[in-house]
Amino acid sequence: MxxxxxxxxxxxxxxxxxxxxxxxxxxxxxxxxxxxxxxxxxxxxxxxxxxxxxxxxxxxxxxxxxxxxxxxxxxxxxxxxxxxxGTARAPGERLQNVEMALQPSREPRTYPVISWVAAGQRADSPDNFAPGVAEDWLPSTENAGPHGYWLIVKGPSMTSPTPPSFPDGTPILIKPEGFDLVSGKFYIARHRDGETTFKQYIYDAGREYLMPLNTKFDPVEMDDAWDIIGRVIDAKQPRGTL
CATH class of the missing domain: 1.10.260.40 (lambda repressor-like DNA-binding domains)
Incomplete structure (x- = not known):
């Protein structure tokens, strides 16, 4: 005992x-x-x-x-x-600190694949791209708005060994209107000299940066010469990946 x-x-x-x-x-x-x-x-x-x-x-x-x-x-x-x-919970039980809303299903909608030059031009005049002129159209269930479009990633600057990664040839869907500017998200930016680029937007200590995912490339600190002209809301695997 x-x-x-x-x-x-x-x-x-x-x-x-x-x-x-x-x-x-x-x-x-x-x-x-x-x-x-x-x-x-x-x-x-x-x-x-x-x-x-x-x-x-x-x-x-x-x-x-x-x-x-x-x-x-x-x-x-x-x-x-x-x-x-966490799915192992009683029916009707709410998570302690997050509530997942049921997302309504959306029918895929097709958007035009356009050139980077055309993307810069559309920032000045969204209606200057006539439907039917695009060489290709790709579907997405994301809502890019009436002027949404796809771009094809060029070069290795947004390639990373860990996700997310956007290798050369990746189609990315752009929402050019009605988007929020959120640090850590991905955007299309245009310089006043005509350059249009795809980068991650970072806001840190009052400064704004366009960040490549590939560490071999340098970040660009934004100034008044840069404009954010669209947010990336969808991406697909490059053709020929599978």
């Missing part, structure tokens, strides 16, 4: 071993990140974000990720969004 002040083997085990909670979205992000064997900084880089603080805030449940951010993290971790938000 054990005395009143004797610690049982089970009590000792429970006092030493702490089983991590998976009750919150943040705890699941941390769990899958550690299973993947990457740091917060590594996950942030894989998602195309300039700072690991966003991952830290998500894991501490002090900030709620958007659906776009959930999709980026899930892709980087090699899991599904359902794994991140």
């Amino acid at each position: 054990m005395s009143a002040n004797t610690i049982s083997e089970r009590d000792l085990f429970q006092s030493v071993i702490t089983i991590p909670s998976m009750d919150t979205l943040g705890s699941r992000i941390a769990h899958f990140r550690k299973l993947k064997g990457i740091s917060q900084a590594g996950l942030a880089k894989a998602c195309g974000w300039g700072s690991q603080s966003r991952i830290g805030n998500y894991e501490k449940d002090t900030r709620e990720p958007s659906l776009d951010d959930l999709e980026l993290m899930a892709k980087a971790l090699g899991i599904s969004v359902a794994d991140l938000i």
Whole structure:
């Protein structure tokens, strides 16, 4: 018989071993990140974000990720969004710190594939591209608006060994109107000298940058000579990839 002040083997085990909670979205992000064997900084880089603080805030449940951010993290971790938000819950039970809205299904819509020169011209006059003139049209379920269009990525500046990556030949869908400017997202920018480029937009300490994903290329600090003329909202694998 054990005395009143004797610690049982089970009590000792429970006092030493702490089983991590998976009750919150943040705890699941941390769990899958550690299973993947990457740091917060590594996950942030894989998602195309300039700072690991966003991952830290998500894991501490002090900030709620958007659906776009959930999709980026899930892709980087090699899991599904359902794994991140937790599907093993009672019917009707709400997640502690994120509520996923049911997204209505959308029928695919086709948009023209145009040249980079034409993209710069459309920024001045969105209606100057007559339907039927494009050499190719590609479908998307994303809503790029009445003047949406596809561009084909040229060169290696947006290629990365970790996702997201946009290698040469990747079709990207551009929404030229009604978009928000969000640090970490991808945009088309035009310089007053006529150059049009595809880069990641970064806002840091009051400064704006156009960031390549390929570390062999230098970032460009934006000034008054640059205009953001569209946001990238969809991408497809380059033809011939599969």
